[in-house]
Amino acid sequence: MPGALLFAAQVVEALPGNAQRDTELARQMQALSLTVHIPIVCFGIAFPAMFLFVEGLHLRTGDQTYKALAKRWSKVALVLFAVGVVTGTILSFEFGLLWPSFMATFGDVFGIGFALEGISFFVEAIFIAIYVYGWDRLSPRAHFLTGVPIVVSGFTGSFNVIAVNGWMNTPDGFDLVGGRVVNPRPFDALFNQNMWHEIIHMYLAGYIVCGFIVAGVYAFAWLRGRRDHYHRTALVVCLAFASLAAPVQVVVGDWAGRDVAKSQPVKLAALEGLQRTERGAPFTIGGIYDRDKGEVRYGIHVPKLLSLLARHDPNARVIGLESVKPADRPPVNVVRIAFQTMVGIGTGLALLGALFFSTWLRKGRLPRSRWFYRAVMAAGPLSFVALIAGWITTEVGRQPWIVYKLMRTTQAVTSADGLAVGYAGLVAVYIGLGAAVVWLLRRLARRPAESEVAG
């Protein structure tokens, strides 16, 4: 379908029956479940590479501190993996429970992504069990090698799910005949236009979120005077991973923005609050979009910058919100504020990363200022905020479509009653889950590091 998507060509749903016209609860349930799942899987993406790196240091130097650290991290990863598994299972159920008509209409087109993802999870589940339970029971080399599939499958698992999300933004790999979806071509669907920037952006986000959150824990300890070899190693490894990813993220973000400008111009217009299609469009920082006036008020306008960013040409034409009727525009303020939050935080994190590297490479030590450690502690929660803000940008920016320009979210939703009850139950369960995980991680952290070396 590529190219043809500038005009909405709505599909006919494959499931007979009326959908609910009110999608509010279903949307919130989906958003809530993703907000729980996504930060956790960042650890599934990045943590294995980090503890494997530290185990590698141990194998090369024989230093027991490295082993203690790798072992501790792998145990934390196992707990988070378990939570990732259950929250991911909820998401899989929600596909059917909340969006049955979406699945019935398009399941065959994009489903293969999840089937491949299933294989990755299988591999990940198998090897993380072997790795964590196999400490001191397998030969050091064999043990290290069992860690490699965990790193690889963490990548492939998220690859497929992101490819599906990219597909929702730039649907491809099928034909429409009289509104019916026919002739599905699963691999064309998987390798869609948006997939490349989304996967790389998300993968880097995984390293940023995991790296800064874990670094924050050790920065806190550092400020309280725990500066031994163990804490120092932990801090440096986390910061190195996160600081490598953060500046690259800005570049990839720019790429993502240009892709969006091409394939989803209305989303870009919402990100920027651009009402009219114009050449040499300005970039507006801050401010609030006023729907009645059709402009951003109280913001700082920088002439021509938007055209420059979106097209790499200061006089390029950028499509505005007016190009589609109001019912086909996403909620501008939500998307715009989320986008600016992400970009603001992203820039800050990149600077922090650059500061760390310049000190480390020039002086071979960590920065001395207490403010650096406070900033690292703040960077963890902030990168979490950027992550969610980014997803709000992508997902809410696509509204009112669940499949861009083809299926409205209202067409996709379930007709079953009682969503409110389900929603309340889910909120309660997530609160319990969050409390339980925090409780457990604190308990793990309190055990002395030496206890890891022996057993």
Added chain:
Amino acid sequence: MLPQLCLALVIVGVTAYGVLGSADFGAGFWDLTAGGAERGGRIRGMVERSMSPVWEANHVWLIFVLVIVWTAFPVAFGSIFSTLSIPLFLAALGIIFRGTAFALRGHAATMKEARGLGALFALSSVLIPFCLGAAVGGIASGRVEVGNAAGEPFGSWLNPTSVLVGVIAVLNGAYLAAVFLAGDSRRAGQPDLVRAFRARALGAGALAGLVALGGLLVLHSDARALYDGLTSGGGLIMVIVSALAGVATLGLVWAERYGPARLTSALAVAAVVVGWALAQDPYFLPGRLTLRQAAAPDAVLSVVLISMAVGTLILAPSLAYLYRLTLQGRLDQDYEPLDQRFRP
């Protein structure tokens, strides 16, 4: 041909989950009924030790079934999930409880904490198989209509067939778990636990068999088409195979041959799943949607099959490695009664 092959994948997934996943739930069931802290502490310790390394891998089978169904049979998937949303949602909540409670209990510091988490773990271990079983009952008795929540929201899973399948799912898990745990206890060198689990295996196995037989009467009045399918042709053969395998398992447990008993108990489950599929042939949703109507276009099905074949090349050796290490006891945790950890 392609739809049949994809259905075969679903059958493999349901069977694997029905054996491995159920056994996990059954372990939770024995945890629930183990008795007071001290008396039950030994049993709970054994349950924890056996399950720790494998429960996540076992759980993935459920995901496997979901993704195959939504890719290869999308309309059926949408219909099933929207009609049976209540039991499936309850099962999903149960899965959160179970995963967390189990992951956390290993780190409990006091008996009280361990008990609280254990109770949650155990209760959800009963809730999940019951709800999933009830959903299966709703499908098999033809209560899922094609459409967005087109079937009855309650009647589709609160009916004699659903309750029957739900109860059998719980009992079947208890029985499988006891067989597996008896074997594990022997490897851990705990003769009294071997005896305890052996008695439980025999009791639960006999009960599950009786309920299944009596259940045929329920099906006769509530789901006639299913009953007819199960008592004629291929369906009947599979029912007989399952019954024989069940009896053989009881005999092997009696003779304390737990290794072979694992295999025959798995065979009993597999035969029932295949029997179910044969009994509702040619339908995917009985009376409403045939397998052919439910299936996605061939292009998709062949991609599913090829991906799974390639996946198997990676998965089979990995799984074999995990189960070999597990069976060799290389991943075994040290056995410790759950209450002992908290004694001064």
